[in-house]
Amino acid sequence: MRCLLCGKFSFKILCKDCLELIPLEPTCRDLQGFKVYGFFEYGSVDMLLHAKYSVVGSKIYASLAQLALKVLKTQLKVPYNAYSVGIDDKISKQGYAHNAIFLRALKQVGLHPMYKTLHASNSVSYAGKDLEFRKRNPRNFILKRAVKDKQIVLVDDIITSGLTLLEAKECLEANGAKVLHAFVLADASTK
Ligand SMILES: [Zn+2]
Numbered sequence: 287m288r289c290l291l292c293g294k295f296s297f298k299i300l301c302k303d304c305l306e307l308i309p310l311e312p313t314c315r316d317l318q319g320f321k322v323y324g325f326f327e328y329g330s331v332d333m334l335l336h337a338k339y340s341v342v343g344s345k346i347y348a349s350l351a352q353l354a355l356k357v358l359k360t361q362l363k364v365p366y367n368a369y370s371v372g373i374d375d376k377i378s379k380q381g382y383a384h385n386a387i388f389l390r391a392l393k394q395v396g397l398h399p400m401y402k403t404l405h406a407s408n409s410v411s412y413a414g415k416d417l418e419f420r421k422r423n424p425r426n427f428i429l430k431r432a433v434k435d436k437q438i439v440l441v442d443d444i445i446t447s448g449l450t451l452l453e454a455k456e457c458l459e460a461n462g463a464k465v466l467h468a469f470v471l472a473d474a475s476t477k
Pocket residue numbers: 289290291292293294300301302303304305
């Protein structure tokens with residue numbers, strides 16, 4: 287196949303040269319004491335993250351997750367012994383759940399994936415909407431699996447306002463879980 291970015295022949299959807307050019311930029315956002323760790327600046331991967339709406343998206347997400355894991359492995363002194371929960375990891379009409387791909391990659395650092403745990407009952411799009419709109423339209427998560435007494439790391443692809451992650455955290459904690467922090471691929475805050 288050909289590399290999606292440069293068009294050169296490649297065995298993977300993104301060739302090695304292009305992957306190396308994607309800048310890793312570890313970030314940490316503090317949401318009222320809840321830490322959200324990111325790996326890329328949104329501006330450098332937004333085009334790639336939009337691929338979640340296409341069939342090649344699963345491969346692109348796997349490549350980005352792999353890059354993020356490389357960073358994480360060098361920073362972690364001890365692997366986790368906890369669970370990971372993705373935000374609304376329902377299967378899309380493209381046939382996969384993009385957050386499930388990140389969950390699978392995080393197994394490499396000892397996070398046990400709990401697939402299909404948190405589903406949003408309100409999936410209205412937040413794209414281009416302001417904070418007020420987002421507050422008026424919460425995700426209203428439905429818990430699909432028991433989380434009582436589990437230590438959990440939340441996982442999403444992008445953080446913008448952080449409202450969704452906070453809502454997910456509240457839902458899990460109201461059901462007896464301890465939420466440690468969150469991982470996202472990219473931070474889309476406007477700094
Ligand atoms: Zn390339």
